[in-house]
Amino acid sequence: KNQVEQSPQSLIILEGKNCTLQCNYTVSPFSNLRWYKQDTGRGPVSLTIMTFSENTKSNGRYTATLDADTKQSSLHITASQLSDSASYICVVSPNAGGTSYGKLTFGQGTILTVHP
Amino acid sequence: KAGVTQTPRYLIKTRGQQVTLSCSPISGHRSVSWYQQTPGQGLQFLFEYFSETQRNKGNFPGRFSGRQFSNSRSEMNVSTLELGDSALYLCASSLVGGRDTQYFGPGTRLTVL
Numbered sequence: 111k112n113q114v115e116q117s118p119q120s121l122i123i124l125e126g127k128n129c130t131l132q133c134n135y136t137v138s139p140f141s142n143l144r145w146y147k148q149d150t151g152r153g154p155v156s157l158t159i160m161t162f163s164e165n166t167k168s169n170g171r172y173t174a175t176l177d178a179d180t181k182q183s184s185l186h187i188t189a190s191q192l193s194d195s196a197s198y199i200c201v202v203s204p205n206a207g208g209t210s211y212g213k214l215t216f217g218q219g220t221i222l223t224v225h226p
Numbered sequence: 227k228a229g230v231t232q233t234p235r236y237l238i239k240t241r242g243q244q245v246t247l248s249c250s251p252i253s254g255h256r257s258v259s260w261y262q263q264t265p266g267q268g269l270q271f272l273f274e275y276f277s278e279t280q281r282n283k284g285n286f287p288g289r290f291s292g293r294q295f296s297n298s299r300s301e302m303n304v305s306t307l308e309l310g311d312s313a314l315y316l317c318a319s320s321l322v323g324g325r326d327t328q329y330f331g332p333g334t335r336l337t338v339l
Contacts, residue, residue, distance in 0.1 A: 151332075152332055152333070154330050155330070159325060199268075203325075217268070218268045219268060
């Protein structure tokens with residue numbers, strides 16, 4: 111069964127500190143992995159999309175890494191800000207070369223709280 | 227460019243009623259997907275439409291249905307509402323789907339009493 115596990119479930123850090131969120135998946139065959147940020151009461155916003163051939167991708171202070179061999183990904187947030195407080199969701203697609211979102215498997219998300 | 231819009235933003239219904247939610251994608255986007263988000267189950271895929279055709283469907287009962295119009299706008303309908311249908315319903319659009327970036331709307335918060 112395709113699964114995406116995220117850890118930790120929740121995390122509290124102080125403003126200015128760095129943090130790393132983890133995502134392990136069993137989805138196969140693998141096509142791409144996405145990280146989304148979802149603020150409370152709003153829709154998710156795409157942070158990064160990586161295919162199996164990409165090891166790292168950055169978007170400002172967000173850097174995602176991918177190890178397709180161990181089926182692990184991480185999202186590193188540098189110099190956290192209060193606005194980083196949100197849920198971070200890892201999503202994996204097994205449709206290699208496909209044009210459909212139908213098989214997306216979602217993680218439960220990590221709730222990040224940044225305190226001043 | 228305007229983002230994805232969803233209407234209404236909030237909705238309260240009673241068990242047994244039906245509801246229709248609307249989604250207007252970003253101009254030029256032809257793929258529209260719908261998701262249900264609940265605290266217990268997280269995000270779950272409902273269905274995806276592309277050029278007025280349902281391209282994929284998630285594991286939801288037949289009470290959940292949708293359609294897409296020629297202008298790419300989409301609607302989803304839930305008939306015979308149950309308490310468990312209370313959730314945030316999110317719509318997302320992309321150019322053609324697949325590896326394209328999906329842009330989510332703000333969602334419709336449905337409460338079933």
